[in-house]
Amino acid sequence: MLGNDTRSFPAAAALRALAVFALLLAVSAPAAATADPGPRQIGFSVSDYTDENGGSWIRLRAEFECVLRSPMDQVIATLWDFAASPKIFSRIDAIRVRYDTGSESETEQRTGVRILGLAFLSDLVLKNGLHRSGPASATVDFESIETDGSCLFSRGAWGLEERSSASGVETRVTYSLDTCVERRFPGQAGIMRAFGAGDMKKLMRELRAAVDSRAPNPHY
Numbered sequence: 001m002l003g004n005d006t007r008s009f010p011a012a013a014a015l016r017a018l019a020v021f022a023l024l025l026a027v028s029a030p031a032a033a034t035a036d037p038g039p040r041q042i043g044f045s046v047s048d049y050t051d052e053n054g055g056s057w058i059r060l061r062a063e064f065e066c067v068l069r070s071p072m073d074q075v076i077a078t079l080w081d082f083a084a085s086p087k088i089f090s091r092i093d094a095i096r097v098r099y100d101t102g103s104e105s106e107t108e109q110r111t112g113v114r115i116l117g118l119a120f121l122s123d124l125v126l127k128n129g130l131h132r133s134g135p136a137s138a139t140v141d142f143e144s145i146e147t148d149g150s151c152l153f154s155r156g157a158w159g160l161e162e163r164s165s166a167s168g169v170e171t172r173v174t175y176s177l178d179t180c181v182e183r184r185f186p187g188q189a190g191i192m193r194a195f196g197a198g199d200m201k202k203l204m205r206e207l208r209a210a211v212d213s214r215a216p217n218p219h220y
Helices: 011-034 072-079 082-088 188-214
Strands: 040-050 056-068 092-100 104-115 118-134 137-147 151-165 168-182
Touching: 040 188, 056 188, 072 137, 072 151, 072 168, 072 188, 082 092, 082 188, 118 151, 168 188
Parallel strands: none
Antiparallel strands: 040 056, 056 168, 092 104, 104 118, 118 137, 137 151, 151 168
16 A cells, blocks of 8 residues: 555644634635535535444545536546546545556555645545446446555445537536545544535536646636
8 A cells, every 4th residue: 555654643633623623614614605616515414433343433425516518538538547636636645556457447545635734644445447337428436445544434436427518518427425534533523524515526626627628618
């Protein structure tokens, strides 16, 4: 897996989290108000989760959608470009490809979430799949198969549907995520509730920017 163990969270940061939590909640509302309204939230929740051994985790489940004014194959090419992923998605620090057949791959991925000096770093091995159910629909899914302990599991999918519109070919993108993360510091679940939905929308805007860069289309 990538690098060294990144699970440690400074003790001082745990105390600081309590102090900054109110500030985080306060600044989240203006950020949402000025955000690009393009991505739409279908569902979002953060809850406690207890595993079969009695371990306590935080579970995040989300589903969002947006429309990209690009062909589906262009979106697939962007999602499957693992080498470029750290440049496309701000939460991905690094990726190493174990193997890639074009429709199935295994990747070692380091993800970093950083807010006001607090950091949650995670090293996972993901199994990725590309499934085409027809000429105008496909799914790119992923599931953790190895973890550094930062997550109990992480799985999700990008659902893609190409269609015609008055402005040309476009692709409806649905992103879903179901992940259980390690409970590391006080107020963590509240921070995830306050900022998680915004992060999902940012992820989809980053995808849109990357897809557009392959064939720019400014008419959103």
